[in-house]
Amino acid sequence: METQTIISVKEMYKRFPMGKTEFTALENLNLDFAQGEFTGLIGPSGSGKTTLLNILGSLDVPTLGEATVLGKSIGKLNTHEAAMLRRESLGFIFQSYNLLAVHTVFENVEFPLLLLKIPSQERRKMVQEALEWVGLSDKIRSKPPQLSGGQCQRVAIARAMVKKPKLVLADEPTANLDAANSHHILKTMLTLNQELKTTFIFATHDEKVISYLNRKIYLLDGRVDKDEVVTHNK
Amino acid sequence: MKIALKLAWRNLTGAGLRTWLNVLVLSFSFVVIIWLKGIMTGWDHQAKTDMTQWEIGGGQYWHESYDPYDPFTLAGSHAKLPSQLQNAKKAGDLTGLLLTQGAIFPEGRMMSVVIKGLDPGQSILKLPSRKLDTTASAIPAIIGNMMAKHSKLKAGDYVTLRWRNANGTFDATDVLITDIFSSNVPAVDAGQIYIPLATLQEVMLLPDEISLIVLRDKTDGWNEIPGWNYKSKTELTKQVDEMIKTKSAGQTVLYFILLLLAMLAIFDTQVLSIFRRQKEIGTYVALGYTKQQVVGLFTVEGSMHAVLAALLSAAYGLPFLSWQAKAGWTMPVDTSEFGMAIAQTLYPVYSAGLVIGTVLTVTITTAIVSYLPARKIARMNPTDALRGKLQ
Ligand SMILES: Nc1ncnc2c1ncn2[C@@H]1O[C@H](COP(=O)(O)OP(=O)(O)O)[C@@H](O)[C@H]1O
Ligand SMILES: [Mg+2]
Numbered sequence: 001m002e003t004q005t006i007i008s009v010k011e012m013y014k015r016f017p018m019g020k021t022e023f024t025a026l027e028n029l030n031l032d033f034a035q036g037e038f039t040g041l042i043g044p045s046g047s048g049k050t051t052l053l054n055i056l057g058s059l060d061v062p063t064l065g066e067a068t069v070l071g072k073s074i075g076k077l078n079t080h081e082a083a084m085l086r087r088e089s090l091g092f093i094f095q096s097y098n099l100l101a102v103h104t105v106f107e108n109v110e111f112p113l114l115l116l117k118i119p120s121q122e123r124r125k126m127v128q129e130a131l132e133w134v135g136l137s138d139k140i141r142s143k144p145p146q147l148s149g150g151q152c153q154r155v156a157i158a159r160a161m162v163k164k165p166k167l168v169l170a171d172e173p174t175a176n177l178d179a180a181n182s183h184h185i186l187k188t189m190l191t192l193n194q195e196l197k198t199t200f201i202f203a204t205h206d207e208k209v210i211s212y213l214n215r216k217i218y219l220l221d222g223r224v225d226k227d228e229v230v231t232h233n234k
Numbered sequence: 235m236k237i238a239l240k241l242a243w244r245n246l247t248g249a250g251l252r253t254w255l256n257v258l259v260l261s262f263s264f265v266v267i268i269w270l271k272g273i274m275t276g277w278d279h280q281a282k283t284d285m286t287q288w289e290i291g292g293g294q295y296w297h298e299s300y301d302p303y304d305p306f307t308l309a310g311s312h313a314k315l316p317s318q319l320q321n322a323k324k325a326g327d328l329t330g331l332l333l334t335q336g337a338i339f340p341e342g343r344m345m346s347v348v349i350k351g352l353d354p355g356q357s358i359l360k361l362p363s364r365k366l367d368t369t370a371s372a373i374p375a376i377i378g379n380m381m382a383k384h385s386k387l388k389a390g391d392y393v394t395l396r397w398r399n400a401n402g403t404f405d406a407t408d409v410l411i412t413d414i415f416s417s418n419v420p421a422v423d424a425g426q427i428y429i430p431l432a433t434l435q436e437v438m439l440l441p442d443e444i445s446l447i448v449l450r451d452k453t454d455g456w457n458e459i460p461g462w463n464y465k466s467k468t469e470l471t472k473q474v475d476e477m478i479k480t481k482s483a484g485q486t487v488l489y490f491i492l493l494l495l496a497m498l499a500i501f502d503t504q505v506l507s508i509f510r511r512q513k514e515i516g517t518y519v520a521l522g523y524t525k526q527q528v529v530g531l532f533t534v535e536g537s538m539h540a541v542l543a544a545l546l547s548a549a550y551g552l553p554f555l556s557w558q559a560k561a562g563w564t565m566p567v568d569t570s571e572f573g574m575a576i577a578q579t580l581y582p583v584y585s586a587g588l589v590i591g592t593v594l595t596v597t598i599t600t601a602i603v604s605y606l607p608a609r610k611i612a613r614m615n616p617t618d619a620l621r622g623k624l625q
Contacts, residue, residue: 059520059616080524087522094620098517102248114237115522143248159521 378423536604
């Protein structure tokens with residue numbers, strides 16, 4: 001099946017200043033991602049997973065080389081253009097959920113739609129649909145502190161997915177969850193990946209996550225150690 | 235902007251107690267500033283009204299050689315009521331006073347005084363001149379509170395009064411203090427003693443002579459008269475006006491201190507929340523907010539405190555302020571100790587300008603104070619913010 005490349009990373013380096021010298025967090029990366037992938041960046045802590053996700057998410061820029069996401073060269077975007085790219089096409093899922101604690105589940109999921117200036121009637125429908133995907137329709141009025149970790153992460157998934165973005169970046173989404181909840185949210189995301197053709201890129205070292213992936217990119221000290229495509233039948 | 239308002243509202247109400255404490259502090263400063271300014275204005279009003287009612291009436295004619303700052307001119311400043319003013323006198327629109335330098339001897343001490351001859355039937359000044367209209371064994375005299383305190387005289391006391399008559403001869407007699415009045419105008423009280431005009435004219439050997447003429451308030455059409463200097467009410471109250479101007483400089487300082495205290499609370503909250511909410515800030519940016527929009531959001535959030543405070547102030551401040559305007563504020567200490575023109579009970583006076591000005595000032599200042607720390611967000615690195623890395 002022919003698929004479209006939506007991300008292309010070429011000879012990319014990321015260096016952080018460290019005192020008088022520099023620390024190379026990512027070194028000469030060359031990677032392409034196709035639409036609809038369910039891919040994991042796998043590696044031990046400090047291997048550069050988050051750094052790469054941040055660049056793909058236009059929250060950071062490469063030091064050298066190029067990262068093109070949905071036709072936009074990340075290093076060349078100004079802050080406003082980067083914000084627009086995130087607003088329109090990207091979804092983020094964080095290890096610690098990053099929900100707005102004083103807002104209800106509905107309001108949390110609604111947030112990305114407010115930024116897109118979607119009319120209220122339509123917004124309501126979209127939020128309800130997203131909450132159905134993650135099975136939280138009954139928690140619409142709850143606030144995050146009243147929810148379990150697994151429920152919080154499902155709200156975060158709904159928030160990332162509600163605008164049906166092309167690309168979702170998930171940084172260790174299961175790190176704070178038990179096995180049952182981890183499998184639950186992974187199944188949810190896999191379903192959305194298959195139904196909406198949303199591309200998912202994970203940063204993880206969790207075996208449970210790895211077992212769902214259809215491509216595994218192993219990072220070691222900022223370099224690609226192994227890049228394998230799997231065909232499994234989960 | 236609409237999104238920012240919506241989010242700010244959610245964040246503020248979500249923050250609960252902290253928000254309401256800030257709003258309460260701000261609303262206190264609204265009400266206190268307005269009340270204090272109202273009291274000050276009320277005081278100024280009262281000072282001017284009292285001065286008119288007790289001292290200057292609607293203006294005065296001064297004998298051409300009369301100089302209130304030079305008591306030695308008193309001996310030579312007197313004349314008969316000019317003929318041009320006879321009709322006004324018949325209509326009761328003026329009253330004449332004869333002034334002279336003298337002394338009283340309470341408990342054997344000598345106190346220098348200005349003796350004022352006052353018509354017992356006059357109704358232009360608030361002085362209780364009717365108390366001079368008694369037939370007693372001695373000449374009736376009235377003095378003010380301050381004077382009574384200094385001389386330790388009470389109503390019913392006798393005191394020796396000495397003066398110099400038109401020929402320059404010293405003369406003395408005992409006078410009976412028939413009343414002690416209380417006025418907020420030091421000029422009519424300190425160092426002044428009032429006796430019946432006719433009596434003073436008689437003992438001074440100056441029949442029908444007067445030193446100054448006090449005109450009834452709200453009358454006009456007074457012309458220059460040869461031998462007399464016309465002093466309009468505006469001219470005579472100029473000093474009070476200047477005092478008010480000087481005083482408002484002091485009030486401004488007070489105003490700023492109050493404002494500063496309120497702003498400290500907001501500033502503190504803003505700095506704290508920007509520090510504590512880094513992850514949230516990072517999340518906003520990740521979800522597609524520009525940093526400017528986040529700065530805007532935090533500024534709106536801070537400013538919203540002032541709007542809520544204005545509403546809260548209206549809820550309890552309006553009844554309080556209007557009750558104060560009616561009931562007045564009675565000072566807990568004896569104001570006659572102050573040595574300045576201040577009534578025991580002050581009635582605050584508020585203007586629309588005062589209320590609107592205060593609300594605007596506090597709101598704008600709050601917006602600025604909210605914006606200043608929020609600018610820091612624009613310099614934040616979103617990846618650092620997301621990690622909650624301290625800066
Ligand atoms: N802002 C930064 N400044 C300096 N060093 C950083 C910064 N961000 C990440 N690093 C370093 O880069 C390396 C990779 O970090 P990261 O991408 O977070 O790894 P991972 O997510 O795989 O655990 C780590 O050694 C980390 O200390
Ligand atoms: Mg990481």
